[in-house]
Amino acid sequence: MEVECLALRDLISPKKSKADMEEVGGRNYQKENRCVERRRTTPHKMDTTATMLLYGSKPPTPEHLQSTPVKPSERGAPPHADPWTPTANLRMLISAASPDIRDREMKKVLFRPIENERAVEDVEVDGPCQFDVVDEEEEEGERKPSRKQKSLGLLCQKFLALYPDYPTSDTINISLDEVSTSLGVERRRIYDIVNVLESLMIVGRVAKNQYVWYGRRRLGSTLAELQGIGRQQRYHLHMEQAAEGGHREGATTHTPEEGGEGDSSCAKVRRLYDIANVLTSLGLIKKVHVREERGRKPAFKWIGPADFHSRHEDSEAVAAIALPEAIALPGDRKQKLARHASFNVVPTSVASQRRVNSAPSSPRREVTGLLPQSVDYSRRCVSNSAVCRLQFGTTVTGVSHPSGGLQSPAHSDGNSLLCSPGLAPLAVPVHPEGSYVGPLSPHPHHMAYLPSLSQASVVMLYGGPEAQDGLDCSRENILEKRKKDEGVEEKRESPETELSEKRRRVEGNSCQMTTSPRTSSLEHPGGLVREEALLRVLRDGEVDRQSPHNNLVRPSHYLYVPNSAGLNSLNFLLSAGQTTGGLTLPAGTLPYVLVPSSTLSPYPLMANRGDANLNFNMSTMMSPACFVVGSAGPYTVAGAPEFNGVAVAPALSSPEQHPLFGSAPIPSHSPLETRPPLTFIQTETQTPQTPKEAAAGGGSKAFFQTPGTLGTATTTPVARRRGSAQRRLDIGQPLTN
DNA sequence: AGTTCCCGCCACGAA
DNA sequence: TTCGTGGCGGGAACT
Secondary structure, X not given: OXXXXXXXXXXOOOOOOHHHHHHOOOOOOHHHHXXXXXXXXXXXXXXXXXXXXXXXXXXXXXXXXXXXXXXXXXXXXXXXXXXXXXXXXXXXXXXXXXXXXHHHHHXXXXXXXXXXXHHHHHOOOOOOXXXXXXXXXXXXXXXXXXXXXXXXXXXXXXXXXXXXXXXXXXXXXXXXXXXXXXXXXXXXXXXXXXXXXXXXXXXXXXXXXXXXXXXXXXXXXXXXXXXXXXXXXXXXXXXXXXXXHOOOOOOOOOOHHHOOOOOOHHHHHHHHHHHHHHHHHOOOEEEEXXXXXXXXXXXXXXXXXXXXXXXXXXXXOOOOOOOOOOOOOOOOHHHHHHHHHOOOOOOOOHHHHHHXXXXXXXXXXXXXXXXXXXXXXXXXXXXXXXXXXXXXXXXXXXXXXXXXXXXXXXXXXXXXXXXXXXXXXEOOOEOXXXXXXXXXXXXXXHOOOEOOOOOOOEEEEEEOOXXXXXXXXXXXXXXXXXXXXXXXXXXXXXXXXXXXXXXXXXXXXXXXXXXXXXXOHHXXXXXXXXXXXXXXXXXXXXXXXXXXXXXXXXXXXEEEOOHHHOOXXXXXXXXXOEEEOOEEEOOOOOOEXXXXXXXXXXXXXXXXXXXXXXXXXXXXHOOOOOOEEOOOOOOOOOOOHHHHHOEEOOOOOOHXXXXXXXXXXXXXXXXXXXXXXXXXXXXXXXXXXXXXXXXXXXXXXXXXXXXXXXXXXXXXXHHHHOOOOOOOOOOOOOOOX
């Protein structure tokens, strides 16, 4: 992998629209105008081997960054190591034994008011850091703290030092108020940090003013997804062009419609600095200087983990600062908004969702529609969070190649998946017979890999007639379980929920499985990509519809998925392994099917598995947000054009077959032998709406884009339309456009 | 002189 | 109206 050195100005547009200048009115842009001058940095390609040598297999931690670089001979020594004293040796041992202890050590140093920063200089840790905490000239608290001491990068280091890199659970709550108080800074500054961290899935937002600490567990997969998404957006081309632009001053990566007037880089570059500071604190980039014809120019070099993309089959180097190409401003705000829409943006922007979740009582995020390249760059793309905010969850469980299909979990060990805290999507391998290969469930085949349920709180799978395994899937039981689920979900709103709790539920209820990934698909472009790929699979007929030989999977279970589990109206989970008249739903190892609700709308409520007694009544039995799908009889949707949008989870034979972002062709099994009836419970309000959205009527429609509208999914989301243009950082158009 | 980025105003949306 | 959030630019520290 090659590492690009990026000058921040290479990432932003040198142009500013006239409209923008007018918008701000009396602002004095003379200063900004000097930024019209474009400075291109000659990309500095380096082998990341050095990075790997520096950091080893573990991503650099804040400890790496704390102070001056160490001599090469000292590399490899744990942070704080001072080999010359017994105390230091002890510290070294302790640090090696327990990262948490090491973290606490760091806290002692970092976790202090800025004004008392002096002692920080005692810390000597490995790694690059531009935030040299040391300020030798600092006088005994008399002087005003220097600018360095108040830098966002240092603040970020302090913030990071508060929490372990690899927490064992997602139970570490972060109160912005407390943090800001503890660190002695305004909350505004904390926002700057957490926005970036959230984008990297280092923290997750659970409610307003409340975040949960994930640590670096997801960082690798997050970066991998970022890279993949960046590639989708063809930012790597931008990088290449930026490289060329280093030699050709006039070269730009801007699209014609970006206009040629004005300059917005100066305004925006401040944001980039903010982001860069955080990323530097995270040890993902570091500031370097590249030589240019006109002299030295500062740039940033990727020093983060270089192997996160090793899971990619396509591992072309892309700088981690996958900024949305160039920031260019179209002629006017309307244009800009239109351009936002042209990003193939998920209608439900993160920001919109945040608004929905702004209340503490609604911390959960919903799954959004499925859109190709569903990345919401619309709102904060160049804001602190937006650069990295590509909205994804854990990808350890696998993602899809843009042109591929569902990727299997990165690990085939279901146990490890389940036991790995912080894995967002429920990832329970199911072998070709539908049997869960993990040790947790005595009822093997009722588990599935549900990548889209990245925010799912509860997923219940009920055994069907063929494999009831003694499960009682009666209506009453389902209801009861639903109640349980809702209870679980309510509990889940508390960040105290732990994996052990999940596992206990799994073990305690053989026909129920719960999961509580905390990341929504909304913020999970990987999931969206997966889903989109699934859609494409079916739409393009990639699925082998004639696989009568494979009858391994029996459509024998129900999937009961509360809407609040992360599925909104976009998705229905049907019992997989079913063959419709003309539509064979391949199950393979993943007995589930994603069906956009829109495709089901034409169908009336059907009898469930021929059981007349099982007469679900939406209004009384279930909240509109829930549905139950049966699987004991034939149903026919053949010829229904609406089903063109049916998403089919392709079979996965081996997790290794589908490495992250792999492009392996989707196995096309259709091991379906029976056509059990399905119960379609058509919900009227499948999409949770805020009161305002509900009142808006059609607004929610756009808000939650359904997969069925994928083909034309360029509607500007309502939330975005009503968003503040003033609050939106404008980004450039990806080269794709 | 140019770069960096702290600081805080203020707009927006939700409650 | 209040509060959470964060876009944004002035202007000063820094190089």
